[in-house]
Amino acid sequence: MSFWQKLPAPFFVLAPLADVTDAPFRRVIAKYSQHQRQDGTTGSADVMWTEFVAADGLIRATPEGKKKLMADLIYSEAERPIVAQLFTSSEDHMEQAAALCLDLGFDGVDINMGCPDRTIEKQGCGSAMIKNPELAAKIIRAAKKGAKSDSGGIPVSVKTRLGYNKDQLEEWLPALLAERPAAITLHARTRKEMSKVPARWERVKRAVEIRDEILGEDKLQTRIIGNGDALSLADARDKAEATGADGVMLGRAIFGNPWLFHPEIDASNVPVSLRLKVMLEQTKLFEELLPFKNLAIMKKHYKAYIRDFPGAVELRNKLMEQNTVFDLEVAIDDYLKANN
Numbered sequence: 300m301s302f303w304q305k306l307p308a309p310f311f312v313l314a315p316l317a318d319v320t321d322a323p324f325r326r327v328i329a330k331y332s333q334h335q336r337q338d339g340t341t342g343s344a345d346v347m348w349t350e351f352v353a354a355d356g357l358i359r360a361t362p363e364g365k366k367k368l369m370a371d372l373i374y375s376e377a378e379r380p381i382v383a384q385l386f387t388s389s390e391d392h393m394e395q396a397a398a399l400c401l402d403l404g405f406d407g408v409d410i411n412m413g414c415p416d417r418t419i420e421k422q423g424c425g426s427a428m429i430k431n432p433e434l435a436a437k438i439i440r441a442a443k444k445g446a447k448s449d450s451g452g453i454p455v456s457v458k459t460r461l462g463y464n465k466d467q468l469e470e471w472l473p474a475l476l477a478e479r480p481a482a483i484t485l486h487a488r489t490r491k492e493m494s495k496v497p498a499r500w501e502r503v504k505r506a507v508e509i510r511d512e513i514l515g516e517d518k519l520q521t522r523i524i525g526n527g528d529a530l531s532l533a534d535a536r537d538k539a540e541a542t543g544a545d546g547v548m549l550g551r552a553i554f555g556n557p558w559l560f561h562p563e564i565d566a567s568n569v570p571v572s573l574r575l576k577v578m579l580e581q582t583k584l585f586e587e588l589l590p591f592k593n594l595a596i597m598k599k600h601y602k603a604y605i606r607d608f609p610g611a612v613e614l615r616n617k618l619m620e621q622n623t624v625f626d627l628e629v630a631i632d633d634y635l636k637a638n639n
């Protein structure tokens with residue numbers, strides 16, 4: 300039995316968000332969303348995802364390029380269960396990369412079949428997989444083989460959308476279910492819709508029905524996770540209840556709110572001083588864990604952390620002018636001293 304079968308009902312998971320839910324941010328989320336679960340264990344999100352990682356790069360890149368990609372696979376124990384998300388249209392690369400994730404100690408491998416980015420699609424990956432179900436099936440099998448899913452290894456899941464240009468759930472979901480992934484996360488929009496229309500949660504409900512019809516008594520073998528526009532844990536719980544989804548994935552709601560998965564903390568009540576301290580803690584982790592990445596990636600979080608309080612705009616502008624973590628710390632300390 301894999302961790303997917305042991306999760307609470309419903310369960311709440313952290314979405315993969317490239318250049319957002321990186322190792323430093325996940326560490327901060329694991330710390331500040333940590334709470335005691337109903338079963339007595341402690342944790343934050345019930346499952347976390349890494350950002351998507353190019354399996355082709357992991358297998359083929361130069362040592363320097365590989366080092367950078369491996370940084371996207373850094374995780375800490377507090378983030379478990381943690382799933383590594385991969386993309387490729389090469390069965391061979393998927394098998395090898397999934398084997399690597401098994402070796403690295405991940406709890407699962409997830410395959411990205413929903414990314415609308417043109418550069419990803421050109422490689423036949425992401426949403427392009429929806430147009431090629433035969434290849435999608437082969438990629439899932441290759442991942443399972445590499446991850447040794449059927450012989451004591453780790454489970455393989457898929458994250459996808461309702462369809463490409465139109466809603467193809469009725470054909471696409473059965474095609475995926477035939478491969479028995481341990482979970483299917485359904486971002487309830489088509490590729491064409493990008494994120495421009497509200498997520499169609501009624502289609503998540505339909506996905507649960509299709510899964511139940513096809514798997515019957517074995518329905519726990521493929522968990523259905525709804526995704527799109529969940530604003531908070533309470534909202535996610537309502538969406539799970541309304542659709543029967545086993546779990547809900549939250550993405551953009553995490554911006555500036557590492558307390559998101561803590562059932563008793565409302566981020567709007569977190570004092571500004573603590574928000575700034577946590578932001579600085581994340582910035583220092585960013586420098587420590589991802590020294591070769593541009594600090595601008597970290598600074599994108601500042602807009603979400605520093606808002607809705609007097610002087611927020613001025614502070615943000617000041618911090619945007621700083622180019623080192625040391626200077627950022629000095630500016631934040633100055634602000635805290637002047638405002639306490």
Ligand SMILES: Cc1cc2nc3c(=O)[nH]c(=O)nc-3n(C[C@H](O)[C@H](O)[C@H](O)COP(=O)(O)O)c2cc1C
Pocket residue numbers: 314315316317318319350351384411413414458486526527528529548549550551552
């Ligand atoms: C900045 C950003 C980066 C994303 N990166 C990924 C990714 O690496 N892999 C993936 O499967 N989805 C990615 N997504 C999609 C999200 O995981 C999620 O499906 C989408 O944001 C809808 O959920 P939400 O409304 O809760 O944010 C990304 C979305 C955003 C906004």
